[in-house]
Amino acid sequence: xxxxxxxxxxxxxxxxxxxxxxxxxxxxxxxxxxxxxxxxxxxxxxxxxxxxxxxxxxxxxxxxxxxxxxxxxxxxxxxxxxxxxxxxxxxxxxxxxxxxxxxxxxxxxxxxxxxxxxxxxx
Amino acid sequence: xxxxxxxxxxxxxxxxxxxxxxxxxxxxxxxxxxxxxxxxxxxxxxxxxxxxxxxxxxxxxxxxxxxxxxxxxxxxxxxxxxxxxxxxxxxxxxxxxxxxxxxxxxxxxxxxxxxxxxxxxxxxxxxxxxxxxxxxxxxxxxxxxxxxxxxxxxxxxxxxxxxxxxxxxxxxxxxxxxxxxxxxxxxxxxxxxxxxxxxxxxxxxxxxxxxxxxxxxxxxxxxxxxxxxxxxxxxxxxxxxxxxxxxxxxxxxxxxxxxxxxxxxxxxxxxxxxxxxxxxxxxxxxxxxxxxxxxxxxxxxxxxxxxxxxxxxxxxxxxxxxxxxxxxxxxxxxxxxxxxxxxxxxxxxxxxxxxxxxxxxxxxxxxxxxxxxxxxxxxxxxxxxxxxx
Numbered sequence: 409x410x411x412x413x414x415x416x417x418x419x420x421x422x423x424x425x426x427x428x429x430x431x432x433x434x435x436x437x438x439x440x441x442x443x444x445x446x447x448x449x450x451x452x453x454x455x456x457x458x459x460x461x462x463x464x465x466x467x468x469x470x471x472x473x474x475x476x477x478x479x480x481x482x483x484x485x486x487x488x489x490x491x492x493x494x495x496x497x498x499x500x501x502x503x504x505x506x507x508x509x510x511x512x513x514x515x516x517x518x519x520x521x522x523x524x525x526x527x528x529x530x
Numbered sequence: 531x532x533x534x535x536x537x538x539x540x541x542x543x544x545x546x547x548x549x550x551x552x553x554x555x556x557x558x559x560x561x562x563x564x565x566x567x568x569x570x571x572x573x574x575x576x577x578x579x580x581x582x583x584x585x586x587x588x589x590x591x592x593x594x595x596x597x598x599x600x601x602x603x604x605x606x607x608x609x610x611x612x613x614x615x616x617x618x619x620x621x622x623x624x625x626x627x628x629x630x631x632x633x634x635x636x637x638x639x640x641x642x643x644x645x646x647x648x649x650x651x652x653x654x655x656x657x658x659x660x661x662x663x664x665x666x667x668x669x670x671x672x673x674x675x676x677x678x679x680x681x682x683x684x685x686x687x688x689x690x691x692x693x694x695x696x697x698x699x700x701x702x703x704x705x706x707x708x709x710x711x712x713x714x715x716x717x718x719x720x721x722x723x724x725x726x727x728x729x730x731x732x733x734x735x736x737x738x739x740x741x742x743x744x745x746x747x748x749x750x751x752x753x754x755x756x757x758x759x760x761x762x763x764x765x766x767x768x769x770x771x772x773x774x775x776x777x778x779x780x781x782x783x784x785x786x787x788x789x790x791x792x793x794x795x796x797x798x799x800x801x802x803x804x805x806x807x808x809x810x811x812x813x814x815x816x817x818x819x820x821x822x823x824x825x826x827x828x829x830x831x832x833x834x835x836x837x838x839x840x841x842x843x844x845x846x847x848x849x850x851x852x853x854x855x856x857x858x859x860x861x862x863x864x865x866x867x868x869x870x871x872x873x874x875x876x877x878x879x880x881x882x883x884x885x886x887x888x889x890x891x892x893x894x895x896x897x898x899x900x901x902x903x904x905x906x907x908x909x910x911x912x913x914x915x916x917x918x919x
Binding site for chain 2: 436437438439440453454457458460461462464465468472
């Protein structure tokens with residue numbers, strides 16, 4: 409058990425080290441927090457549940473429309489961005505990014521990290 | 531009888547550990563187990579008992595600091611709490627404790643001090659911070675023989691013996707003894723990975739003063755707070771406008787909702803800290819157009835609250851359907867007969883009849899907006915989730 413957790417933490421730490429990333433979390437598809445690197449732990453569980461709902465709702469919406477599964481959900485606000493990507497059938501990855509950094513590198517790294525998380529949880 | 535202070539464990543042990551008995555917290559390497567012994571010390575002190583901590587893996591001062599981290603003020607019990615320092619001498623540092631094992635790698639000396647304590651002190655709870663450390667220093671066989679003697683002496687002098695033991699790769703014979711005949715009770719503590727739930731659990735492997743109970747409980751270690759039983763997900767579902775969000779908010783220590791135009795559109799999420807339990811509550815929307823989301827979020831639940839509007843029996847069919855959508859059949863569930871304060875509210879008996887529910891499904895009358903019935907419902911559900919006793 410500690411091994412898998414260590415490996416998830418490694419993925420999250422690497423993700424957190426990408427420029428502009430403020431927080432990141434691995435979340436189960438049904439909204440339970442697996443692990444997270446965040447400032448305020450109190451809100452991590454709600455953050456996890458809401459992120460899973462967003463991605464799930466987005467997937468349901470586009471699939472119903474016949475537009476396929478979305479690659480990611482990006483939410484933009486004045487204070488920053490939130491990006492959620494699926495990581496296999498069991499989990500998703502969520503990051504928050506500050507408002508000044510370009511998303512390009514973040515998205516590439518997020519894609520890689522999601523692939524790794526998917527492999528881990530199979 | 532002393533209480534272990536671990537939620538539910540005392541219940542499982544018929545009240546705690548009787549005087550003269552020994553108990554080992556048998557931990558897999560890598561789990562946060564040391565807190566078990568500490569929580570037992572704090573619980574015993576709080577109930578007015580005397581305690582001895584045999585500190586063999588850290589200096590006693592650090593252990594005192596750890597108590598503080600958990601929010602347990604042990605300084606107020608200074609005259610009832612004694613540390614045996616078996617660590618400072620190891621690193622050549624001076625010690626200010628009354629009892630010092632000057633050669634912690636010498637089991638004879640160790641044993642002499644422990645036996646002295648057993649003979650001199652009034653009936654106490656004697657906790658070994660790390661029996662495995664002593665084993666590493668003195669050798670497996672010698673320590674096992676010493677433990678046999680300590681436990682016998684403790685029985686004569688009415689002490690309670692509690693050991694923290696980490697199951698490093700010792701010889702199979704040693705591990706079998708630790709799990710078997712050496713102690714009156716064995717609490718095993720380990721980690722699990724079940725799909726995406728990464729957790730720690732404890733279970734009673736043995737207890738010679740109670741009926742056998744094979745039941746494992748998930749727990750989390752909170753700072754402050756210590757060991758809390760952890761229930762990753764409890765689902766709150768029910769038809770539109772039955773009061774699910776109100777129920778989630780009434781029950782939760784903190785909660786958030788995604789409400790638009792007065793109805794839940796995504797989910798309610800709440801966190802409950804109550805009577806040693808820590809649980810996350812997921813409230814689903816009620817309207818049919820959100821059914822795909824309900825299905826998505828209801829996985830991995832350990833129990834379900836089905837909230838119904840007691841004044842609106844026409845919705846009961848939908849309520850049943852929602853149990854199906856959430857795949858909740860087979861999980862423990864409790865019916866919340868909400869809105870009992872309104873005219874025309876059906877009594878729980880009438881609800882049972884109209885709903886055609888089996889006798890063993892609990893129906894709790896509630897007024898969620900006034901927090902009436904919500905904690906009762908929580909306790910009932912927790913009891914069935916944990917196989918209540």
